[in-house]
Amino acid sequence: MKQHRNTRQRRLILEAVCARSDHPTADQIYLDVRAVDKMISRGTVYRNLNILTHQGTLSHVKLPYTDRFECNTRPHYHLHCTECDAVSDVTVSYQSELDKKVEDHTGYRIERHRTIFEGICPECQKKKD
Amino acid sequence: MKQHRNTRQRRLILEAVCARSDHPTADQIYLDVRAVDKMISRGTVYRNLNILTHQGTLSHVKLPYTDRFECNTRPHYHLHCTECDAVSDVTVSYQSELDKKVEDHTGYRIERHRTIFEGICPECQKKKD
DNA sequence: ATGGGTGCAAAGTGTTTGCAAGTAT
DNA sequence: ATACTTGCAAACACTTTGCACCCAT
Numbered sequence: 001m002k003q004h005r006n007t008r009q010r011r012l013i014l015e016a017v018c019a020r021s022d023h024p025t026a027d028q029i030y031l032d033v034r035a036v037d038k039m040i041s042r043g044t045v046y047r048n049l050n051i052l053t054h055q056g057t058l059s060h061v062k063l064p065y066t067d068r069f070e071c072n073t074r075p076h077y078h079l080h081c082t083e084c085d086a087v088s089d090v091t092v093s094y095q096s097e098l099d100k101k102v103e104d105h106t107g108y109r110i111e112r113h114r115t116i117f118e119g120i121c122p123e124c125q126k127k128k129d
Numbered sequence: 130m131k132q133h134r135n136t137r138q139r140r141l142i143l144e145a146v147c148a149r150s151d152h153p154t155a156d157q158i159y160l161d162v163r164a165v166d167k168m169i170s171r172g173t174v175y176r177n178l179n180i181l182t183h184q185g186t187l188s189h190v191k192l193p194y195t196d197r198f199e200c201n202t203r204p205h206y207h208l209h210c211t212e213c214d215a216v217s218d219v220t221v222s223y224q225s226e227l228d229k230k231v232e233d234h235t236g237y238r239i240e241r242h243r244t245i246f247e248g249i250c251p252e253c254q255k256k257k258d
Numbered sequence: 259a260t261g262g263g264t265g266c267a268a269a270g271t272g273t274t275t276g277c278a279a280g281t282a283t
Numbered sequence: 284a285t286a287c288t289t290g291c292a293a294a295c296a297c298t299t300t301g302c303a304c305c306c307a308t
Contacts (some may be wrong), residue, residue: 102246
């Protein structure tokens with residue numbers, strides 16, 4: 001296994017993700033870090049987000065087109081506004097018994113499940129009237 | 130609203146999706162249709178998959194990198210092998226009460242939720258030994 | 259006839275990667 | 284000293300789009 005180093009860039013990227021609670025995209029993180037370090041490159045941001053996610057330091061929400069990242073690594077569900085693309089955590093608790101159930105039914109070794117609620121946030125509902 | 134026509138290409142694309150149960154990607158569908166119609170283009174396949182999905186004639190599974198399509202339009206959950214990328218339907222039944230619950234908690238108007246189980250299929254488990 | 263649809267190729271997105279130079283350990 | 288990282292730019296994979304011609308209605 002590779003030995004990962006504690007580089008300034010990696011630190012800045014991690015801080016940038018944890019500084020927000022809106023599940024930013026890689027590009028938003030790139031822009032945030034760039035405000036501090038003019039030289040950072042997109043490649044570095046993508047590489048480090050992948051490393052940090054693999055390590056389990058960050059987690060990511062798989063959305064169509066772009067993944068979103070967050071500091072909260074406990075298993076939980078997400079809420080996605082299909083109008084404005086806002087993403088937030090949801091209080092409904094993770095149902096680990098479902099993983100067991102599917103494992104027994106299918107013979108898969110289940111690692112986890114991901115649940116994303118799709119809907120329209122209060123602000124966007126207002127705008128549509 | 131646009132008036133959609135019943136073109137030969139659209140018919141072939143729909144048939145191609147329904148002929149498989151493995152949740153093919155747009156490109157797999159393109160290849161299948163091409164076996165019948167040498168002239169079909171990728172653009173037409175993408176355009177029609179979007180139209181058919183919007184109409185509710187097909188549904189799609191949102192996976193990172195590529196969407197997958199299927200004929201089954203009833204709400205249901207999916208199973209994704211993270212080794213070989215196989216996708217299948219899962220028997221666990223759709224929990225519509227969760228949508229209600231999240232709606233009450235958050236003020237969102239919830240349309241649906243999507244759940245994808247991630248794990249390793251029996252075949253890939255064998256290969257890893 | 260008329261407006262949606264098609265094939266084609268080019269343009270878009272978001273992400274990864276090869277390379278030479280730089281740096282944490 | 285070693286080998287992981289970086290910035291850069293090019294390459295990638297998937298999808299959308301502008302256009303001129305075509306065809307279902």
